[in-house]
Amino acid sequence: MVNPSIAQDTQVLLQEQERTSEKQLKEILSSYQGKKEELIPILQQVQQAFGYLPEPMMKKIAKFLKLPESTIFGVSTFYAQFKLVPSGRNIIRVCRGTACHVRGSAEILGEVEKQLGIKAGETTPGLEYSLETIACFGSCALAPVVVTNGKVHGRMTAPKAREMLKKGAH
């Protein structure tokens, strides 16, 4: 049965969270004028603050810019830089560029997917890891490369990747 006092607590907590994030959004928006050309900078700033673009935020941005919500969604899904779901605290990027591919990055990606139990583009349930692929990182001399939280690991192999994840790729 629902325990109303717990439900109440959760509700209070959620409301509290909502208030804080609403305040944060308001702060971000306060430096804009509400012109439609400000959409992308706003989305970027909101993503920086929240790690992704939460739906309620996108709706509020739509209201602020007097643009249809569907347009905000269209722009957010068009650009690869925007995320609509929260990312993990650690972002692992496996390079799938030509040089890395030739040197076996498919196997590395497979290994990482197996270890984390997610596919590329997904995030582990506890928001620990997000796994992404990139087309080329520009470090072909070190191919194949894996980038964890911005740190480049060169000459990667599947066993090395496994080791790295075991130690915690932070």
Next chain:
Amino acid sequence: MSTSAPTEVKERKMDTIKLTINGRDVIAKTGVTVLEAALNAGIYIPTLCYDPDLKPYGGCRLCVVEIEGMRGLVSSCTTPATDGTVVHTETERVNRSRRITMKLIIANHHGDCLTCAKNQDCELLKIARYLGIEQEHIDRLRKGTQVLPVDKSHPAFIRDPNKCILCGKCVRACHEIAVVGAIDLAFRGNSAKVTTFGDEPIVESICKSCGECVARCPTGALMPKWEKPPAKEVKTVCPYCGVGCSIYLGVRDNKIVSVRGDSEGPANKGSLCVKGRWGYDFINHPERLTTPLIRIPDVARQAGHNGRVQEIFREAKWDEALELVANKLFELRQNYGADSIAALSSAKCTNEDNYVMQKFVRAVIGTNNIDHCARLCHASTVVGGIAAFGQGAMSNSYSDFEKTELFFVIGSNTTECHPVLGSLIKRRVKFGGAKLIVADPRSIELGEYAAVRLPHNPGTDVALLNGIMHVIIRDGLEDKEFIQERTEAFEDMRQLVERYTPEAVEAITGVPQADLEAAARLFGEARSACILYGMGITQHTTGTDNVKSIANLLLLTGNMGREGTGFSPLRGQNNVQGACDMGALPNVYPGYQRVDDPAVRTKFETAWGCKLSDRPGVTTTEIANAILGGDIRGLYVMGENPVLSEPHLEHTRQALERLEFLVVQDIFLSETAWMADVVFPAAAYAEKDGTFTNTERRIQRVRQAILPPGEAKPDWEIISTLAEKIGQPLCYQNASQIMEEIASLTPIYGGVHFNRLDNDSLQWPCPDALHPGTSFLYRDGFARGRGKFHAVDYVPPAESISKGYPLVLTTGRVLEHWHTGTMSRRSNVLNELYPNGVVEMSPDDATKLGLIEGDLVVVASKRGRVETPVHITEKSPPGLVFMPFHWREAAANILTNDALDPVAKIPEYKVSAVNAVLAVLDRASQDNAFLARLAENPAEALKEYEVTAEEKAALMSGDIRKIESWLGKLDERLKTWLMLRLSQEKW
């Protein structure tokens, strides 16, 4: 392609240009694109993304042409035509490019053309043929293998992204025409598609179901679910609201199988709303009345019904039913006089039906007891408008809205009640630079587009308008010249509004002073302004005062009698304007000629060849009391449903039960028809000829598309035959003949004849056969001479909130439904989109009452109670609840107040004091006083009742099992409600 040879114009007009297309000289209007210039000259250029109603897009790249002097190929739809431009539309280079583009479009298209419902009208297919695309071309390209899920969520249409070519027409129609923005292009590359916010099914989005997208889709990506290709199309007028959209009904096998907006329709220019486009299937509904019905003797006339027609009525032949009614009416007249009979005419019927009905009542029965539902919607407009201007109709036209600088919308939820007009206002504000002021207690959609929102308390319109005028006069923004030259009685009004300072007005209306001032300045400074209003103004005990205040504001600022200005009461029903014009009112003959004016009466007596009564009759809202008082004994109802539409329904039902004789003429067995002694089956709008007059006084032809079901007949024909049975035949052969008689007796319709309406419409006043009709009134003077100011003081609504009834109930319509639901609830699409009634409540009030979305609640006023689910929405401000009145299962009018405006006799639907309680709690506490008290005030309940320490502890800790052990088993929802209530109590 027709190529009417361009006439070599010697003297070219100033606003034209000359260009050369494919070696031919073409004259075009300045400002058109190359594509438009070509199309207008009959030169075909293939295109998939061009639509004359939408802004140039340049998306499909099929309309490319060569223009001399320009590099490469240019898209003709985005290139302005300039004088001297030389264009080539069919060179090999052009067609090669088009073919490549086309192949790329088709490469991703599923080639199931044979079974695609669009195949005959598919633009893609047509252009592919035109360009000569061959199978081998397509085979060479990689075929799209992706199969995307089809969105079938909407009851009216499907969205198949596999057939979508991303031309963006649907997106642009949604943004630019409907101004809704439910869909847009999203995602990228191969995944790009048209979708809603969050990629949700369309029915869960903000889509308003207007179908502007479906109407424009060039392929089968957006397809109606139920439409069939029609065998023929018939042009007529939409039967729903008063906007008067011109439509084409698609007919096949004596059934309506499609509806299409008429792009030349003066009111809608092709646009339609959800009701007009999808709500047509009620016509073919199996419950249509097909034969006269006679109540079985001894079956009591009770409100409410069990759904078994055979137990209440028996089918009868026309002759028998008509004779019965004729005899009964004759008998009543013999025994109690003509005034013992009353009739309700109908705003849904044609002008011809209404004319014949009022003539029947006046000339055959001999009474002026005729009224119709305009009493319930715009009676105060007629009274107020006549007092101020001499005429109660809308003074301007939609064409004025195209020019107006400022819209002031008060008491009208335009986007839901007059959707096509609502979109026009949104377009004017969003793209045309017009400004908007919205005054409404609820947060209606138009508010999002407003420069200033004035959320005033319900029923405080006079104070609000007086406040605005106070500021305008204080700041010297009034039109002194206009006041001087064209108005009278200004001084009294000026003195009165002096008291309505912004502070005083804020105290009454709740509108912040700064907003009031901003609105007043906007209105005072606008060069042209219109005031659009609806039931929020009229349905009050102060309805007439409200209308007079609107007139005051327009006169004060000189916003009358000029293009782009004016007085715009938005009429709710397809032909409510016409029904009023036809004299279906107790005090006037057709054309507002007074029954108590001897000269007028003589004219009608001569024309109709009989004596006429000089006593104005009773109004719709007075009929119930007149029945209960024994004055009225027989009632003839044509196409109205008072058992759901009157205020304080219990009272109305009791009255109707007391009638000696009730005849109802309708297309369905309405709630009122269930109570009738005799029911006549009538033809619906698609089954008869006639005319409707829309809210801008535009008279348009209604044309018969199909035959009526069974033995149903047009209303005027039924009445004519009945008159014959009574012994005073009216002798009409067709609707056109009736209009001839109307024109001969009604000066404002003097020039209206069916032959003039064949290809055109006319706006009254149209006094003679050569008169072109009148787009806006009072150019040279008001109908009463000078416009009259009225000093109108604020009077609060008849009912105010109290401890027992702490919420204000306001009623109205929702987008998907119409009036008592007789038609819209019998439309599958409309019914599926919005299946049942709700009470809308603010999150604040819901929290206070412990309600969650969808909870069944009992809403009660002093007059009655209804049970309905709650919808929690910020549309309602705290303290205000809203109920649509379309559902008999949750009839809002059981609750509404039947207090009347003293002059117009319109009831106060918009303000009733009510309370709301969780339904299970209401039921449980009916026989449990302790529970009732506990729910109301737990701490006090503990003090008032003797409870043991153990019980007290259980209550204070919310131990529901213990509580149940002595209160008895509680409903699950009630348990959670009670626990929450107890946990919130500060003991």
